[in-house]
Amino acid sequence: xxxxxxxxxxxxxxxxxxxxxxxxxxxxxxxxxxxxxxxxxxxxxxxxxxxxxxxxxxxxxxxxxxxxxxxxxxxxxxxxxxxxxxxxxxxxxxxxxxxxxxxxxxxxxxxxxxxxxxxxxxxxxxxxxxxxxxxxxxxxxxxxxxxxxxxxxxxxxxxxxxxxxxxxxxxxxxxxxxxxxxxxxxxxxxxxxxxxxxxxxxxxxxxxxxxxxxxxxxxxxxxxxxxxxxxxxxxxxxxxxxxxxxxxxxxxxxxxxxxxxxxxxxxxxxxxxxxxxxxxxxxxxxxxxxxxxxxxxxxxxxxxxxxxxxxxxxxxxxxxxxxxxxxxxxxxxxxxxxxxxxxxxxxxxx
Amino acid sequence: xxxxxxxxxxxxxxxxxxxxxxxxxxxxxxxxxxxxxxxxxxxxxxxxxxxxxxxxxxxxxxxxxxxxxxxxxxxxxxxxxxxxxxxxxxxxxxxxxxxxxxxxxxxxxxxxxxxxxxxxxxxxxxxxxxxxxxxxxxxxxxxxxxxxxxxxxxxxxxxxxxxxxxxxxxxxxxxxxxxxxxxxxxxxxxxxxxxxxxxxxxxxxxxxxxxxxxxxxxxxxxxxxxxxxxxxxxxxxxxxxxxxxxxxxxxxxxxxxxxxxxxxxxxxxxxxxxxxxxxxxxxxxxxxxxxxxxxxxxxxxxxxxxxxxxxxxxxxxxxxxxxxxxxxxxxxxxxxxxxxxxxxxxxxxx
DNA sequence: TTACTGTGCAACATCGATTGTGCAAAGTGA
DNA sequence: TCACTTTGCACAATCGATGTTGCACAGTAA
Numbered sequence: 209x210x211x212x213x214x215x216x217x218x219x220x221x222x223x224x225x226x227x228x229x230x231x232x233x234x235x236x237x238x239x240x241x242x243x244x245x246x247x248x249x250x251x252x253x254x255x256x257x258x259x260x261x262x263x264x265x266x267x268x269x270x271x272x273x274x275x276x277x278x279x280x281x282x283x284x285x286x287x288x289x290x291x292x293x294x295x296x297x298x299x300x301x302x303x304x305x306x307x308x309x310x311x312x313x314x315x316x317x318x319x320x321x322x323x324x325x326x327x328x329x330x331x332x333x334x335x336x337x338x339x340x341x342x343x344x345x346x347x348x349x350x351x352x353x354x355x356x357x358x359x360x361x362x363x364x365x366x367x368x369x370x371x372x373x374x375x376x377x378x379x380x381x382x383x384x385x386x387x388x389x390x391x392x393x394x395x396x397x398x399x400x401x402x403x404x405x406x407x408x409x410x411x412x413x414x415x416x417x418x419x420x421x422x423x424x425x426x427x428x429x430x431x432x433x434x435x436x437x438x439x440x441x442x443x444x445x446x447x448x449x450x451x452x453x454x455x456x457x458x459x460x461x462x463x464x465x466x467x468x469x470x471x472x473x474x475x476x477x478x479x480x481x482x483x484x485x486x487x488x489x490x491x492x493x494x495x496x497x498x499x500x501x502x503x504x505x506x507x508x509x510x511x512x513x514x515x516x517x518x519x520x521x522x523x524x525x526x527x528x529x530x531x532x533x534x535x536x537x538x539x540x541x542x543x544x545x546x547x548x549x550x551x552x553x554x555x556x557x558x
Numbered sequence: 559x560x561x562x563x564x565x566x567x568x569x570x571x572x573x574x575x576x577x578x579x580x581x582x583x584x585x586x587x588x589x590x591x592x593x594x595x596x597x598x599x600x601x602x603x604x605x606x607x608x609x610x611x612x613x614x615x616x617x618x619x620x621x622x623x624x625x626x627x628x629x630x631x632x633x634x635x636x637x638x639x640x641x642x643x644x645x646x647x648x649x650x651x652x653x654x655x656x657x658x659x660x661x662x663x664x665x666x667x668x669x670x671x672x673x674x675x676x677x678x679x680x681x682x683x684x685x686x687x688x689x690x691x692x693x694x695x696x697x698x699x700x701x702x703x704x705x706x707x708x709x710x711x712x713x714x715x716x717x718x719x720x721x722x723x724x725x726x727x728x729x730x731x732x733x734x735x736x737x738x739x740x741x742x743x744x745x746x747x748x749x750x751x752x753x754x755x756x757x758x759x760x761x762x763x764x765x766x767x768x769x770x771x772x773x774x775x776x777x778x779x780x781x782x783x784x785x786x787x788x789x790x791x792x793x794x795x796x797x798x799x800x801x802x803x804x805x806x807x808x809x810x811x812x813x814x815x816x817x818x819x820x821x822x823x824x825x826x827x828x829x830x831x832x833x834x835x836x837x838x839x840x841x842x843x844x845x846x847x848x849x850x851x852x853x854x855x856x857x858x859x860x861x862x863x864x865x866x867x868x869x870x871x872x873x874x875x876x877x878x879x880x881x882x883x884x885x886x887x888x889x890x891x892x893x894x895x896x897x898x899x900x901x902x903x904x905x906x907x908x
Numbered sequence: 909t910t911a912c913t914g915t916g917c918a919a920c921a922t923c924g925a926t927t928g929t930g931c932a933a934a935g936t937g938a
Numbered sequence: 939t940c941a942c943t944t945t946g947c948a949c950a951a952t953c954g955a956t957g958t959t960g961c962a963c964a965g966t967a968a
Contacts, residue, residue: 216680228917229917230955231919231920231956234955234957244916246916247915264677266622266683266953267681267683268682269618269923272956273955273957277618287647288646296646297637300637311661331614332617355566356566470851477850500827501855502851504830505854505856569924570925580924581925581948581950583925584925590927594927595946596947615924617925620925620926621953622926622953622955623925
């Protein structure tokens, strides 16, 4: 029937089979057929034949002609992270609801890769780009502006387009306040002070959380020197080393420990394994970000659950509304209380 | 300079600026310029002008002409799952290494959505499709064959193309054997038997694991009736209910519990919260799939870490080698010993 | 019959890049 | 100088779908 056995049929093939012209076929298969005054009988015949032939539109040709692609891109740092994976899921559902095809790309936090990815998405003519967690937002702004690309920043503020931000300051304030509420009586000297661990001050979200941590500490009348903020990055290994050193310096866990990310917390646990249970009696621990299993540890961990779904939903609202000015929306994260499993020796801490 | 302020420049614009023809520009910007005998000087001039103008190739036009897109698709059930998120990450890295743009789409385990997604990817003319975790592989086989689409199945066997499988039978055997090694002396009656919980027998991977569980139980001389395999699905809630009922029936935890997924394990923990610590003294627990935090629980949990990276790497090897026959490759998962945090009251179990 | 309005569709240009072909001009050897 | 090769590039067709324009024919009113 066809020349190449596996060539996909085009509107020209369908047109020939239907005894119609390609333009009629095109109209009949889309929703332009009414406006183009194609009779319903013709439309039905063409659609039947197209279905029989397993026709599917060539989106490249369509996109070329219409100067849009039906794709919508999202840039994230990594896929294998709860927060971003939730965003991906929500992004995908929202995009499909709007008849768009989501393309999710990760930059591995590398600014060069980041720019390359944005250029690629522009080359594919994505209709809009969501930027979540970029290292160099300014470079992205420039690229998008040059290409006249609709874009929206998520979880970090951008100069050139709307931004949807997680309220990192608010979330970190809530968490820090909760930790102070639960904190055993502080001791004297460095040993009695609250500590913050993980992340990088260069990262927008981390900077906000650190600022909130400092502010609440001051409100609560606690000392907070630069030594108390240990921004050791995101890798578990670095966190393990940092917490080991901290214990070495202080001789014990501090009364309050704010861990900035799950990855850092993973590292922290890597060192905790080596400690006796008593080490945890006089400390309260919080973690920014949520993991269901971390909530089930033997000692209570207060966690912040970011609202990935809310962030994406807000971003799509900007898209739907056609807003392109650099306005800002904020979405509040939630505090999740510990669900510590059968508290064992620590029941008295509850 | 340009008519529309934000129109992206095309090769025609560059050609005019460079005083060359569009075909020369096209060749100069790609790697065909040597074959087309464009002088190096011309190439350099054109590239300079293109860079100045912020030119980027229109991949839709290129794809249309060349009958390929430079895209490679992967279908997964969900994004927000450790295993699939790891696969996504690995897929992305591998695709980019080969100069392809990855498009990752999730089906939410809905067969209808699944087919729609595959059709969409075909319409965008992706150069190859990886299918990981599909509900209806036969429908996908048919669609791909119809379109002449290269595809590779991951973590489930397909009829129409190569498959890369996680060795679920082997992994579950290893885990079950380990659990038997660590199991306290079995009691009499149902209460003394091993149990399997979570997943669905209709799912290929789960079926393999259940078969392995049964086989090892028999080898080890344990009874294994149909009551001992509780395939209650993937949702945490169902697992919570199932484990509650089990405890109710038996009056205690069984000596050996094989939990089939992290989501189910999450549900199991939801019930464990209500139990006293002593409840865990006479049981050994395993979970198929790995979570760093779950490895740090108060009681030891033996986990299987699936090799997402290995699966993807093998799949790309099939792709690179141009293999299209339905051959099968298997990738072995790893057993991860518990890293139980300061074992507390259970140190004697170690 | 004439003029006019609809109806139903075909013809054709177009989107931007790639690629087969052709053709001058420069270079080479006799 | 002549025949021949090589160099360097332009021209035009093409990929598949869309949308504008135009045309034949039917129906209708005067």
